Amino acid sequence: MSWLDTVLSAPTLVPLPVLVPLFAAGLTLALHRYANVQRVISVVALAVSTAASAGLVLAADSGPVVVDLGGWAAPVGIALVADRLAALMLTVSGVMLLCVLLYSLGQGVPEGEAEPAQELSVDEARVGGAIPVAIFHPTYLVLAAGVSNAFLTGDLFNLYVGFEILLAASAVLLTLGGTAERVRAGSVYLIVALASSVLFLAAIALVYAATGTVNMAQLAVRLPEIDDTVRVALQLLLLLAFGIKAAVFPLSFWLPDSYPTAPAPVTAVFAGLLTKVGVYSILRTQTLIFPDSPAVDQVLMVVALATMVIGILGAVAQNDVKRLLSFTLVSHIGFMVFGVALASEAGTAAAIFYVVHHISVQTALFLVVGLVEWRGGSTSLDRLGGLARIAPVLAVLFFVPAINLAGIPPLSGFLGKVGLLTEGVRTGTPLAWILVVGSVVTSLLTLYAVVKAWNKAFWQTAPPDLPEHAPLPRTMVWPAGALVAFGVSLTVVAGPLYAYAERSAATTMDGVTYVDAVYPGGSDRGTGQSVEVTEESTGEEES
Template sequence: MTLAAHYGQILAPLPVLIPLIAAAATLVAGRRPRTQRVITLIALSAVVVVCAALLYLADRDGTIAVQVGGWGQSETGMGPLGITLVVDRLSALMLVVSSVVLLTVVFYAIGQGIRDGDDKQPVSIFLPTYLVLSAGVCNAFLAGDLFNLYVGFEVLLSASFVLLTIGASKERVRAGISYVMVSMVSSLIFLFGIALLYAATGTLNMAELAVRLDDISSGTRSALFAVLLVGFGIKAAVFPLSAWLPDSYPTAPAPVTAVFAGLLTKVGVYAIIRAHSLLFPGGGLDRVLLVAALLTMVVGILGAIAQSDIKRLLSFTLVSHIGYMVFGIALSSRLGMSGAIFYVAHHILVQTTLFLVVGLIERQAGASTLRRLGGLAAASPLLAFVFLIPALNLGGIPPFSGFIGKVALLEAGTEDGSVLAWVLVGGSVVTSLLTLYVVARVWTKAFWRARVDAPEGELSASAPSALLDDAEDIAFDDRDDVGRMPIGMVVPTLALLGVGLALTVAAGPIFGYAERAADQVLDRGEYISAVLAPVHAAAEGGHP
């Protein structure tokens, strides 16, 4: 084993272990908020460093596989028995982007005071739960077997419900129950797929599955893939499995909404990439995925046009842009996969930034509905700037990273040359234009026009709460800090905006990395060899 591989073996479990240990420590320090914050910031900063090191090692030396527990071979005699963690270029990129977002958002949450409603919210559980969520996200990206991936999803589900319902307002509990019910259905479908795969192959290790599924008939393979796609499609909010998302995310506190919008659906997209490219290559359901991608784009953006609340509007754009990622995956080409991987990284950063900006808007104006907003550009030029840049990026205006990712996907579609691919190219262009229309509408109504011209502009932040019909607006308008944006919220938003702009400035090297990651994803050999070869060597008495 080389020195780099040895370090990789040591580092790979840490993105999961560090947040879990820190979560336990913050629970012990529940009565000492300052200690909780210090532990959380140190832990998530350490995760960023570890993930950056893993990305460097994976890009330089190839896929890193770790067998946790050292339990030897499975009964099939091929794969490892126990928990397998795998770090390749794709998972390393997802870890780095996710860890940066998680760290930035927790800084924002601390700057906000974590609480965004009344003083009865149980904020002492926020940071421990947030750390558990971080561990679940990292575990999902590292999972080398389907059951461990399922465990990662369930950790996410448990932590998500607590974060969604913190404060226990009627709207949040209702949205949380809806989210949990949908997630449980998704988990049951996934668990059903796991049972079918185990019955068909006798293993759940993904590298071993990739080998053994080749011996199964194409019809059975397609049926197994379809079951997994339904489960993953719900988590990724792919149409027609996306109706739950716009009703679940907007009611949560701003930091929770931001991290959910940026990360949780991308875990589903990542699972689709693994299933499509590692377990079921060959394009058996690519046409279905292309149709789903088109409908996700169009239906999502049409839903966004109909919204007057910025949170719901952004939730619908989130659904819409999942379609771009599914489009790249379904093309089953190097350029399509490269574009999808690059677009996932771009969208995590931009979407998270926009939801953080909405939290600033709520602090500045006391509302997030366009019917009550106006004059924000004059009231806070800085707020106008931090909205405009990621909004243009989301709309795909050159030279931003959104434009680069979309051009790559459009080029991949034209290279495919099929009628359906050309329809997707047209749908992508229309969706991009409508996205630009949506963010321009927010700009003109919330930032450019005078507040007195808004239909409900007289209901300012100083208006009596009895005049307000929306319970979420009451939570903000009753506060005495509306009209002031804490520096602890502004700085993390600017930092994440800077990371998003870095994706534009360094688009060449980063897209080159995405191309290498796509090559690795589409060529399953390295992944399979990295997982199975050391096990075989150890079984034969050699050194892994």
């Protein structure tokens, strides 16, 4: 095997989405005085990471690709596991992170290269403050590494580490610029995130006390053999921690006030990706570690319904487009939780497809809203108008992902919702039927909310204080347009993508493939051997 074959082999690709951004973060921090060099390093690092993730999508279709860090095999060491679900999430998040980074290059004003104060203040008024590039690039790359680590990890404690990396990076990004409003929003976000981290850490400690391991594959073997009450308590504690991060109702109170204050690229990353890490964690633990829990699934259905309905009612009441989209973000998390709560392959496949759709569409919308703020000087719908006439390209860029979010056929949002509704009807329980009705109502109200925003921002008469005409920066328009096109492309490739989501759901729900890949022979260890296995593994871990 040549050195090139070795470099491009699947096991070599697995750690790259974590290691490359981390290495690049250190490099950009060391070169903080050279803004242009920082830009090049960041773009190359995320491009390499995304390419590696795309390679893993192909490799994982033949089975999970496992890398034991440091050469220590599971359950003693930490395993990075690229199965179909993880590889798909890595690739979509990589595309999103790269597009947002390219968009941010047109918005930020590099430190040490600022324009005259008066001219800079005009830009700040349009985009909510310039991005301090020397801080932004290393922090953004650390965020990318944390996201990749969360998707790839094979044990709960390393998932906690991924969340803490996200917390540290997101707190910095949220407060960029140091305005009072951003610091206030960042403080709320930090307190809530720390609370969820404490809950998660406590859950990990209790899981280890009950089972002697935090390796997910080994937990799938051991948890069914502990007391039912203890197992449900551990499950609910993990769901509580992940629910805060995913912003499910009633744990979503922090999101609408935190996200809209940040610069457009930061808001787009947070809205499109960070909550999906929480959803991914719920999906992974519910299918692998707690696969048979009908009572908890019923609770998740109620949570999904409340998240949908309360979130979209909040969106309808908003008169600021950023806050409106923040509430729709909360609402559509409910669709994903609905798919998980159905606890079936079809429901899980629909949830996976919907997560991919929502990452691209929600991120694109927030980037476009950043352009709306640039051109109109505000995101308040009362202070906008006439943008369809003076910026027709911007009107198209907003309209396409907006109707996709609402689920207009034949776009990907419609296809994902049809999958969820079909499985809900097939399930046939009263609660499933209520969720089906709630999903339809939520979709209609989403359409109403985005049409209201469209009419006010683009069709109503322009206010007299609308800023004078200024061309939209191409360096911001092209990445936003690319992400809008990516969202549309999900409709074009919906057949193969949905088929991949179905295969992902099959292996995710099965669990045996994952367990045997990470913990060879683990799925064959029955009740009679459980005590011996536990003692052996615990002894290894202690040594």
